[in-house]
Amino acid sequence: MTRLETEFVAARQPQSRALLVALHGLGDSAAGYRWLPSALDLPWMNYLLVNAPDPYFGGYSWYDFYNPQPDADIARSRQLLFDCLDRQRADGWPTEQTVLLGFSQGCLMTWEAGLRYPHRFAGLVGISGYIHQPRQALAELSPVARAQRFLITHGAWDPLIPVTQVRTQVKLMQEAGLNITWHELPKDHTIAPEELELIRSFVMAGFSGR
Numbered sequence: 001m002t003r004l005e006t007e008f009v010a011a012r013q014p015q016s017r018a019l020l021v022a023l024h025g026l027g028d029s030a031a032g033y034r035w036l037p038s039a040l041d042l043p044w045m046n047y048l049l050v051n052a053p054d055p056y057f058g059g060y061s062w063y064d065f066y067n068p069q070p071d072a073d074i075a076r077s078r079q080l081l082f083d084c085l086d087r088q089r090a091d092g093w094p095t096e097q098t099v100l101l102g103f104s105q106g107c108l109m110t111w112e113a114g115l116r117y118p119h120r121f122a123g124l125v126g127i128s129g130y131i132h133q134p135r136q137a138l139a140e141l142s143p144v145a146r147a148q149r150f151l152i153t154h155g156a157w158d159p160l161i162p163v164t165q166v167r168t169q170v171k172l173m174q175e176a177g178l179n180i181t182w183h184e185l186p187k188d189h190t191i192a193p194e195e196l197e198l199i200r201s202f203v204m205a206g207f208s209g210r
Contacts, residue, residue, distance in 0.1 A: 007051075011043060018097050020100075021050060023109050025128075032059070039196055042203065052105065074109075078109065085100075098121055102127065103127045104129050104161075104189065107130070110126045111131045112132070114150060116140060123203060124148055131173070134169050153184075156185065161189070170182050
């Protein structure tokens, strides 16, 4: 694959250049996030729903979750995501008006972009995921990484990715000077209804001039 497949949902306000790029989790697809625009109810927000590169049981994956050494897959997917973001910039969607949101594997990819992509986002939202090799990521931070805004949420009852692991990673990043808002929620490995208002408020804060 030379580029990621995407699905665009236009804002109700046609002149807006605000963009939310949504990255799904393991086995899901862009189609699984068609509910997001109506749930967030931001009439000025455009959406780019992205398919991960690898087929996986009717959906897609960003990397092989069961591979103990997924470094090559993650690096490949990170470059594909960066290429996708570069195309949006070239097409008139400024990164400074772009929010990147990811769930589970998509959250890991959101971290990859937030820590390494060389342009500042309007915000980065990571849900129910983790950071791949956080100490290596800290050694490879982009020049704008500490200027990024992160909202990271996780379920206290997550059976797939223990919250204690993620809490430790977030603390490490905060101690390194990254601007992270952290929420633990009473949920398992899912996006909870009460989470949507947190996300909506965070996104709106990145466009405070509206």
